[in-house]
Amino acid sequence: xxxxxxxxxxQVLKTGQSMTLQCAQDMNHxxxxxYRQDPGMGLRLIHxxxxxxxxxxxxxxxxxxxxxxxxxxxxxxxLSAAPSQTSVYFCASSYSTAxxxxxxxxxxxxxxxxx
Amino acid sequence: xxxxxxxxxxxSYEGQEVNITCSHNNIATNDYITWYxxxxxxxxxxxxxxxxxxxTNEVASLFIPADRKSSTLSLPRVSLSDTAxxxxxxxxxxGNKLTFGTGTQLKVEL
Numbered sequence: 001x002x003x004x005x006x007x008x009x010x011q012v013l014k015t016g017q018s019m020t021l022q023c024a025q026d027m028n029h030x031x032x033x034x035y036r037q038d039p040g041m042g043l044r045l046i047h048x049x050x051x052x053x054x055x056x057x058x059x060x061x062x063x064x065x066x067x068x069x070x071x072x073x074x075x076x077x078x079l080s081a082a083p084s085q086t087s088v089y090f091c092a093s094s095y096s097t098a099x100x101x102x103x104x105x106x107x108x109x110x111x112x113x114x115x
Numbered sequence: 116x117x118x119x120x121x122x123x124x125x126x127s128y129e130g131q132e133v134n135i136t137c138s139h140n141n142i143a144t145n146d147y148i149t150w151y152x153x154x155x156x157x158x159x160x161x162x163x164x165x166x167x168x169x170x171t172n173e174v175a176s177l178f179i180p181a182d183r184k185s186s187t188l189s190l191p192r193v194s195l196s197d198t199a200x201x202x203x204x205x206x207x208x209x210g211n212k213l214t215f216g217t218g219t220q221l222k223v224e225l
Contacts, residue, residue: 004158033213035213035215040217041217042202042215042216042217042218043159043213043215044215045213045214059214090158090159092158101147101149101164101206102206103161103164104151104159104161104213105161106157106158106159106160107158108157108158109156109157109158
């Protein structure tokens, strides 16, 4: 059971370039999310998905797109990279417990630098 | 979403008990209190979650008073490996969106 995996671990982009950050989970979790973490800050929610085919915006969605064609995969696309998107990106998956709460499992992160 | 307030940093020594208090004055009836731990260069890791009174697991205890406007994460007999950032979150029951603050940086020394 690999849990939540993210690729790549590191990426350097030039301003204006586009790329896709990959996220996969093998726990059959319904819910998946993308967060970004800037230095010295907490995580901020970018986009999330409550199931295959369903996505919604989080706190900071501008400049990012997501899709969820399968339960396992939740890629994050940067449309036109900007220096302000330099950050560490975390993907998470979660399931609903018997009490109705959620426990989120986070991936190892992708460190992105935009020059 | 209810906002949380917790100390920016705390220092402790190995073997001591550490209590980190979080205030969440605007917590709603169906909100749960959740704590995550984050080591440098890693994603956060779920520690414990509770609704009221006391919850205990193999790594921590969570104390929640009757008014639920605050909570305290208790780490028994900390070690150097407990040095991390600890986040207190208020999570809406049935929801999936987490709001992280800046957390508490715990430093454990010999």
